[in-house]
Amino acid sequence: MTRITSKKTVWQLALRVFSIGLLPVLTANQAFGAERIKFNYGALERSIPISSLEAYAKTGKMDEDLAAYSQYIDKKQLTQLRQTLLTPINLNQVGVSQFLYTPIGERLLETLGKVIQTESRLSGFYAIRAALILAAADSQNFTLLNVLQKFPSSSISINLSQTLEIVNSFQNLANQTQNAVAIxxxxxxxxxxxxxxxxxxxxxxxxxxxxxxxxxxxxxxxxxxxxxxxxxxxxxxxxxxxxxxxxxxxxxxxxxxxxxxxxxxxxxxxxxxxxxxxxxxxxxxxxxxxxxxxxxxxxxxxxxxxxxxxxxxxxxxxxxxxxxxxxxxxxxxxxxxxxxxxxxxxxxxxxxxxxxxxxxxxxxxxxxxxxxxxxxxxxxxxxxxxxxxxxxxxxxxxxxxxxxxxxxxxxxxxxxxxxxxxxxxxxxxxxxxxxxxxxxxxxxxxxxxxxxxxxxxxxxxxxxxxxxxxxxxxxxxxxxxxxxxxxxxxxxxxxxxxxxxxxxxxxxxxxxxxxxxxxxxxxxxxxxxxxxxxxxxxxxxxxxx
Missing domain, CATH: 3.40.50.1820 (Alpha/Beta hydrolase fold, catalytic domain)
Structure with a gap:
């Protein structure tokens, strides 16, 4: 596993994973939602209010909570974050529900549940599924932001230890692929x-x-x-x-x-x-x-x-x-x-x-x-x-x-x-x-x-x-x-x-x-x-x- 050398590195990873890593994955597989998103690495914890993300997505302006983390990601990633939060998901409630109850959908939820957890740091399997189905009920407002707001827990806990394992595995595969492609x-x-x-x-x-x-x-x-x-x-x-x-x-x-x-x-x-x-x-x-x-x-x-x-x-x-x-x-x-x-x-x-x-x-x-x-x-x-x-x-x-x-x-x-x-x-x-x-x-x-x-x-x-x-x-x-x-x-x-x-x-x-x-x-x-x-x-x- 990658060695974390400072708190700054941890929170930089958290913001980068959220803005350019987890968000695209969740959008592709239709997952996530609540009042705060907490990033946990062992005993360390930081959080961002979902209301801060909502304000930024809709107005482009950052409040103090979100601005404190903006130093860790560049403008391009911030723009991507804003677009991803508001991009409509072109599926209805029946379709989302049907897919998430298939063996393939449940496998994806199991993987996401290791990283995206409830407030008590339990697997987010059921919470993610519930949030998606609830958010999809509003077909005119089915976005990742709405999914965040439907998450059935007062906060969403992101397990950075598990995230690091996934990031490292992904990086290893990416490095090996780049090497093979170059050859x-x-x-x-x-x-x-x-x-x-x-x-x-x-x-x-x-x-x-x-x-x-x-x-x-x-x-x-x-x-x-x-x-x-x-x-x-x-x-x-x-x-x-x-x-x-x-x-x-x-x-x-x-x-x-x-x-x-x-x-x-x-x-x-x-x-x-x-x-x-x-x-x-x-x-x-x-x-x-x-x-x-x-x-x-x-x-x-x-x-x-x-x-x-x-x-x-x-x-x-x-x-x-x-x-x-x-x-x-x-x-x-x-x-x-x-x-x-x-x-x-x-x-x-x-x-x-x-x-x-x-x-x-x-x-x-x-x-x-x-x-x-x-x-x-x-x-x-x-x-x-x-x-x-x-x-x-x-x-x-x-x-x-x-x-x-x-x-x-x-x-x-x-x-x-x-x-x-x-x-x-x-x-x-x-x-x-x-x-x-x-x-x-x-x-x-x-x-x-x-x-x-x-x-x-x-x-x-x-x-x-x-x-x-x-x-x-x-x-x-x-x-x-x-x-x-x-x-x-x-x-x-x-x-x-x-x-x-x-x-x-x-x-x-x-x-x-x-x-x-x-x-x-x-x-x-x-x-x-x-x-x-x-x-x-x-x-x-x-x-x-």
């Missing part, structure tokens, strides 16, 4: 320098549209064996010969329009693109949760149903290619690739041959409340699956792209090392949902397939590559999406084409595009892009297993 960027740059001396071929920008025209139609699939009905959008290029197939799997709470931009782009290069909507983990499921007609963010069964959706879709496309004139002689079912983002990244890896590792999950999930890796909340749902062996791989799939995948515990090294087909992992260095180091960089090291790629978007977040859907239930704040999402999406387009052309369509002429040299050519600020094909734990000096 990846350096390695990519070295390969660029070498390639530039050997390769004088001019490569075009594959982020621009191809020359194929295409049509789009929606089919509805009904898998009677699973009592599961779901739609899929099919993008059919106009061509004289059967074309390779790419399936895109969306993330949790998204839908089939989230990657329509990528589907259209790949269709313009002659790929048949099929985009299914997974009914138990799409935007409708999230809407049902917030409306009170569902009691889960997603069901553990979705971990099985998602890959089976894609298997069933391929079976249906096979049937249509024989019976439906629109599809006849237009599909090459021997050349299939899958692209997935987040939960869809998990889906792609499962189809590629990674098996759910229940033994590892049972070891990792009991200590889940101490993790900074939010994606483990989703992965650990698998421990509730019925025991048995699930065959989720599909031999028809010849290569996959996993964008921001969640995979570290549900698969781990033992399962990921079994994948034999080409894999590209796309990672964002600023991903706070599925952190880059444990969820993408470390899993990349574990892969043993002969053809593997790690594309790192420096500054990219978990949401950078997702296009906003018209069906979005809770809009993602701009600061969470990060800067230049259009650039991140352009990278996905520019990398998907050569990877799929090479490993799905068998066009070796595209292999030069899967190089650090090409990536350096298309890389731009503020999201510089790097690409590597190998990495070891020894290079990162981390104790990976």
């Amino acid at each position: 990846i960027n350096q390695q990519a740059q070295q390969k660029t320098t070498t390639a530039s001396t050997l390769n004088s071929v001019t490569l075009r920008d594959l982020g621009k549209n191809g020359s194929f025209r295409f049509s789009k139609q929606t089919i509805v699939l009904n898998d009677l064996t699973r009592h599961r009905t779901f739609p899929a959008d099919i993008y059919l290029p106009i061509a004289q010969t059967p074309r390779s197939i790419v399936i895109i799997s969306h993330g949790l709470g998204s839908d089939r329009t989230s990657f329509a931009y990528l589907a259209e782009h790949l269709a313009s290069y002659g790929f048949v693109v099929a985009v299914p909507e997974h009914p138990g983990s799409n935007s409708e499921q999230l809407q049902a949760l917030l409306a009170g007609t569902a009691d889960k963010v997603t069901n553990p069964r979705e971990l099985i149903d998602r890959p089976l959706d894609i298997k069933y879709l391929l079976d249906e496309l096979t049937r249509l290619s024989k019976s439906n004139p629109t599809f006849r002689r237009r599909l090459n079912l021997d050349q299939v690739g899958v692209i997935g983002q987040s939960f869809g990244g998990y889906t792609a890896l499962a189809l590629a041959g990674a098996k759910i590792n229940l033994e590892q999950l049972q070891a990792n999930c009991p200590s889940l409340e101490d993790t900074l890796n939010v994606s483990l909340l989703l992965q650990c749902l698998a421990v509730n699956l019925p025991s048995g062996s699930y065959n989720l791989s599909d031999a028809r799939i010849k290569a996959i792209i996993a964008i921001n995948p969640v995979d570290s515990s549900i698969f781990g090294q033992a399962s990921l090392s079994q994948i034999k087909i080409p894999v590209m992992i796309v990672s964002g260095s600023a991903d706070t949902v599925a952190p880059a180091l444990p969820e993408q960089i470390q899993p990349f090291i574990w892969l043993t397939t002969a053809n593997k790629y790690l594309a790192l978007i420096n500054g990219g977040t978990h949401f950078s590559t997702i296009a906003e859907s018209a069906n979005t239930v809770v809009p993602v704040p701009t600061q969470v999406i990060g800067s230049s999402p259009a650039l991140a999406r352009r990278y996905v387009k520019a990398l998907s084409v050569p990877f799929l052309e090479t490993y799905i369509a068998g066009q070796s002429s595209y292999l030069p595009y899967l190089s650090a040299n090409y990536v350096n050519d298309i890389s731009q600020q503020p999201l510089p892009l790097s690409l590597i094909t190998s990495l070891t734990s020894e290079q990162l000096k981390l104790p990976f297993q």
Whole structure:
């Protein structure tokens, strides 16, 4: 733990944690509320009246109580504090209540309850939940400030000892991630320098549209064996010969329009693109949760149903290619690739041959409340699956792209090392949902397939590559999406084409595009892009297993 050397350091930490640390966390997870906020470090205690925060938030003026602490944080952080206190939370009481009573919501409350406590310094689990639900009842005034005022205790106690542990853990992860990112960027740059001396071929920008025209139609699939009905959008290029197939799997709470931009782009290069909507983990499921007609963010069964959706879709496309004139002689079912983002990244890896590792999950999930890796909340749902062996791989799939995948515990090294087909992992260095180091960089090291790629978007977040859907239930704040999402999406387009052309369509002429040299050519600020094909734990000096 960090050593506290003076009282001033303690209160400086308290203000900084509150203004730039805890506030964003609480806003993201909808938590906090009362008359005073007390910061405790052992026997030491200081406090701020909530009325002081309210006055500052509404008028921009500090009273004596708040002014005494202003020396510990700069003007930018004070401005952020004011904005955060008054930013509307776009959820209703039913939605907040429903989420906070789900297993994932309760896990988050357990973690927050260690830091945010009642006046008697007991866990704030129930108080936080009550404050959120009460504050959400006033939909016109559902802000963090209102949540503070609804906290069912005369004061809110912030445990700085626990906060320090979280801060230290976060800092350790951040330092390790920065180290890994620096090494990846350096390695990519070295390969660029070498390639530039050997390769004088001019490569075009594959982020621009191809020359194929295409049509789009929606089919509805009904898998009677699973009592599961779901739609899929099919993008059919106009061509004289059967074309390779790419399936895109969306993330949790998204839908089939989230990657329509990528589907259209790949269709313009002659790929048949099929985009299914997974009914138990799409935007409708999230809407049902917030409306009170569902009691889960997603069901553990979705971990099985998602890959089976894609298997069933391929079976249906096979049937249509024989019976439906629109599809006849237009599909090459021997050349299939899958692209997935987040939960869809998990889906792609499962189809590629990674098996759910229940033994590892049972070891990792009991200590889940101490993790900074939010994606483990989703992965650990698998421990509730019925025991048995699930065959989720599909031999028809010849290569996959996993964008921001969640995979570290549900698969781990033992399962990921079994994948034999080409894999590209796309990672964002600023991903706070599925952190880059444990969820993408470390899993990349574990892969043993002969053809593997790690594309790192420096500054990219978990949401950078997702296009906003018209069906979005809770809009993602701009600061969470990060800067230049259009650039991140352009990278996905520019990398998907050569990877799929090479490993799905068998066009070796595209292999030069899967190089650090090409990536350096298309890389731009503020999201510089790097690409590597190998990495070891020894290079990162981390104790990976």
